[in-house]
Amino acid sequence: MKHVKVIATGGTIASLPKNNEGVSASLSGKELIKKIGIEGDIEVKSSVTLGSYTFDYKTLYCIAVDVIEALKDPNVQGVVITHGTDTMEETAYYLSLVTSNYDKPIVLTGAQLDASHSFSDGAKNLSDAITVAKSEKSIGVGTCVVFGGFIYEARDVHKVDTNALEAFSSPGWGPIGRVDNQKLIFKRSINESIFIPLEVPAPVALVRLGIGLDGEEFKRLTNGYRGVVIQAFGRGNAHSTITEVVKELVSKDIPVIVTSRCIRGSVLPVYSNGGGIDLEKAGAWFAGDLAGEKVRLLLGLLIANKKSFNTMQNILEKVV
Known part of the structure; x- marks a missing residue:
C-alpha cells in the first residue's frame, strides 16, 4: 500500500x-x-x-x-x-x-x-x-x-x-x-540540485569574521583542516592580513571558499585592500548567496568523496 x-x-x-x-x-x-x-x-x-x-x-x-x-x-x-x-x-x-x-x-x-x-x-x-x-x-x-x-x-x-x-x-x-x-x-520553480554520493563529511573550518580577527588568528582557527569556509564581511571582504594565509592554504591544495555574514545577497570580488578581489587573487572561491553552514557541508562531502581541487571548484560553480 x-x-x-x-x-x-x-x-x-x-x-x-x-x-x-x-x-x-x-x-x-x-x-x-x-x-x-x-x-x-x-x-x-x-x-x-x-x-x-x-x-x-x-x-x-x-x-x-x-x-x-x-x-x-x-x-x-x-x-x-x-x-x-x-x-x-x-x-x-x-x-x-x-x-x-x-x-x-x-x-x-x-x-x-x-x-x-x-x-x-x-x-x-x-x-x-x-x-x-x-x-x-x-x-x-x-x-x-x-x-x-x-x-x-x-x-x-x-x-x-x-x-x-x-x-x-x-x-x-x-x-x-x-x-x-x-x-x-x-509559486516558483526550484534550483536543480547536484548529486554527491553519500559519505560522512570531512571536517571543514567555518570562520565567521569580526572586527579584530586578523591573519594570525585566522591561521590558528584554520590549522589542521582540509578545507576552509569564510563567513566574510558584506560582499565578501576580510582583513588585509588574511589574504596571505589564504594564499598559503591554497598553495597546499586546501580549498578556501568565501561566503557572507549577511543572510541575503551574493558575495563577489569587488573590493581591494584585503577585500574580495585580493581574496580571489589569493585563490579563494566565491559561493554566491549560499550560506556558510551549507557550503561547509558541501565542501566536506566533496573532500570525503576525494574530488580533485579543480572538480570541487567546478561543482561549486554549478550549485551557487
Missing part, C-alpha cells in the same frame, strides 16, 4: 519538560505520532531522538541512510523527517545533495513549542509536511522544509527567529509554495 514514511529524529516537536531540568527530546516516532493525533497511511521509524543542536556529521549520515532506505521502497510516496529547528536547514541541504537522484519528496518539519503545550505548532506542521510528501505535485521537488504553512527549498532556507512560530524564511527568494487547508500551492 502506498504510504508516507515518517522518520523521527527528536527535536522540540518530540520534547517534553523533565523534572525542572529543562526541555529535551524524549518521544519516539510512534509516541510522537500518537501524542499529536496524526492519522492516515503512514509508517514511522525513529532514527535518533536528539535535539538537533547535538547532531554531528555521523548523525547526518545515519539519518541519510534511513532516508535513502525509505526512498528505495516502491510503496513509499515520500519521506517526512521530524527534526529540531536549530540545524534543520543544514540537514535539509545535506539530504538534498545525497538524495537528488530520487524524484520522491523529502520533507523536514518540526516545532517551536514542545509537545507538552496543548497549542503546540508541531501537529499542524507535521500534518502539512505529510500533505506535501504524499502529493503528486511534489514529485521532483526534492528536499524541502515545511513550517508555518510554507514550503521552503533546502538550498535557500534559514531559521530566522529563535522562538516565533513562523521560524523559517528564504531571504531574498521567499518560499516555493504553501499548504492551505491540505491544498498545495507552488
Whole structure:
C-alpha cells in the first residue's frame, strides 16, 4: 500500500519538560505520532531522538541512510523527517545533495513549542509536511522544509527567529509554495540540485569574521583542516592580513571558499585592500548567496568523496 514514511529524529516537536531540568527530546516516532493525533497511511521509524543542536556529521549520515532506505521502497510516496529547528536547514541541504537522484519528496518539519503545550505548532506542521510528501505535485521537488504553512527549498532556507512560530524564511527568494487547508500551492520553480554520493563529511573550518580577527588568528582557527569556509564581511571582504594565509592554504591544495555574514545577497570580488578581489587573487572561491553552514557541508562531502581541487571548484560553480 502506498504510504508516507515518517522518520523521527527528536527535536522540540518530540520534547517534553523533565523534572525542572529543562526541555529535551524524549518521544519516539510512534509516541510522537500518537501524542499529536496524526492519522492516515503512514509508517514511522525513529532514527535518533536528539535535539538537533547535538547532531554531528555521523548523525547526518545515519539519518541519510534511513532516508535513502525509505526512498528505495516502491510503496513509499515520500519521506517526512521530524527534526529540531536549530540545524534543520543544514540537514535539509545535506539530504538534498545525497538524495537528488530520487524524484520522491523529502520533507523536514518540526516545532517551536514542545509537545507538552496543548497549542503546540508541531501537529499542524507535521500534518502539512505529510500533505506535501504524499502529493503528486511534489514529485521532483526534492528536499524541502515545511513550517508555518510554507514550503521552503533546502538550498535557500534559514531559521530566522529563535522562538516565533513562523521560524523559517528564504531571504531574498521567499518560499516555493504553501499548504492551505491540505491544498498545495507552488509559486516558483526550484534550483536543480547536484548529486554527491553519500559519505560522512570531512571536517571543514567555518570562520565567521569580526572586527579584530586578523591573519594570525585566522591561521590558528584554520590549522589542521582540509578545507576552509569564510563567513566574510558584506560582499565578501576580510582583513588585509588574511589574504596571505589564504594564499598559503591554497598553495597546499586546501580549498578556501568565501561566503557572507549577511543572510541575503551574493558575495563577489569587488573590493581591494584585503577585500574580495585580493581574496580571489589569493585563490579563494566565491559561493554566491549560499550560506556558510551549507557550503561547509558541501565542501566536506566533496573532500570525503576525494574530488580533485579543480572538480570541487567546478561543482561549486554549478550549485551557487
